[in-house]
Amino acid sequence: MPAHPPRLETRPVSVHPPRRRAADALVTSRFSPPKHIHYSVGIDTESSTAVSPHPAGPAWAAGTAADLNRLHERINGWFSETARDLPWREPACSPWGILVSEIMLQQTPVVRVLPVWHEWLKRWPTPAALAGEPAGEAVRAWGRLGYPRRALRLHAAAAAITQDHSGKVPDTYPELLALPGVGGYTAAAVASFAYGRRETVVDTNIRRVHARLISGTALPAPALTAAEMRLAASLLPADDASSVRWNAAVMELGALVCTARAPKCAACPVNDLCAWRAAGEPPPSYVPKGQAWHGTDRQVRGAVVAVLRQAETPVPPDMFFHEPADLGFAPTGIGVPLAALHRLNSAPEQLERALTGLLADGLAEMHDGGYRLPA
DNA sequence: GAAGCGTGGAC
DNA sequence: TGTCCAAGCTT
Structure with a gap:
């Protein structure tokens, strides 16, 4: 079935920009809102799941333009006061x-x-x-x-x-x-x-904020869904400058307040509008499986790359497969990552897989019978 | 769609 | 100590 864009109801609403503090000059200059914002609020009228509230959610999530404006005002205001001064947010950053x-x-x-x-x-x-x-x-x-x-x-x-x-x-x-x-x-x-374009930015922080605030769930789905993209698009302010600011603000809220573990709801500017809170903070419906690390091929790969980073000349295979001390290496320079690699006690086949994989990925190459980073 | 891919701080 | 998790992408 061919995909088609949802029908959108739009109506302009004017909002006053949040007060600006001197300390926020760096942040607000890149993410500066216009004097009078005219949101053209888009409500997804075909896919009700995209913007429908959790059944137990507060009234705002009925999805009216005024509700959306309240979200924008609160979160943008919080961002003005709280945003970190990161160097890539400075206006002069290329x-x-x-x-x-x-x-x-x-x-x-x-x-x-x-x-x-x-x-x-x-x-x-x-x-x-x-x-x-x-x-x-x-x-x-x-x-x-x-x-x-x-x-x-x-x-x-x-x-x-x-x-x-x-x-x-x-x-x-x-x-x-x-x-x-x-x-x-x-x-x-x-x-x-970087370019101030109106794009729907969706990262793990934004997904989590939307999951809690709008959908009423503790965590977003394991993988990004089309419904999440529609929801994010429906929340995005209509003009370029406001959309950029909104993207940054929601991401920052997820990074600093609406965190994965132990969210700081008391510090949240929209805690009274949060569907997840209103529902009694139900636990996640699934348990994310953590990545194994100890004893994995990945751990070996990492240790091998650490050796290659330190090496100034190609590393002969012997150095990976034998104790560095037996080969006469002092525990300095390349001896440090080599010792770390050998402490893993990985099987020769595992070491072989790591080296082969690194060659295949272009992270290593053979030169004069040894391994080195690509030249 | 699932699996593979690094690292180190926090709890 | 072990587990979770951080502004994802590629195959």
Whole structure:
């Protein structure tokens, strides 16, 4: 059955912008609302599940324009007072800086990204600068952020931007989506935050806020659904500037207040409107399965990449399969990650799988009979 | 659609 | 200590 867009009822509503404090200058300047906002409120009239309240939810969720405006006012006001002064939110931050931040922030906490992001932008202030160096340098500079394939893809994205976009980060969703390592979330986030476009940004924070506030559930579904996208789109303010601010504000609310564990409902600007609270905070309907770590191939891969990051010359296979002490390595330099690798006591087959996988993924290559990061 | 992919802080 | 989880993407 062909998909078709839901019918939308729209009507303009004017709202006053929240008061602005001097301390929020950095944040509010990038996410500055217009003097008079005219929301064109979209209500999904065909897919009632998208915006319908939890049966026990408060009256606001009837989905009227006034209700939606209340949400916008409250959450935007909270954002003005509470938003963190992150460097990629500064008006002077380039689209490249924002793209780099979005890739680094995938599955990775802000506090760990900050120092690496600063070093990265200092060393490679433009996509062309990064594209001009070997991919292995990107993996090295990635440090211990995790998921080093992201570094590889960011390097590939820089090359694509340099070759196909004259060195300028593209400003439309489809062009961004075509870049390596850029999926639906990141494409929408860069188009919104770097270029001020009206895009429906949906990340894990926003999904969780919507799940609780609107749907009345403790957690969103295991995977992003079409209904969630429709809901997010229906909540998005109509004009570009307001939509950008709303995207950032809801994400920040999920990151700081509406957290996965122990949400700080007392500090929430919309706690009286929350369907999940009104329903008595029912527990999640499913238990998310945590990722195993100890003893896994992933753990071995990580330890091997740590060795390659430290190595200045190709690493012979023997060094992975034998005790570093037996090979005469002091517990310094490359001896440190080697010792860590051997403490894992992984089976030779597991080590073999890790090395083979790294070669297949382009995170390692053979040179002079040894393994090294891609040159 | 499910599985695979890193890392370290918080509780 | 072990478990959970963080601005996802790719195959």
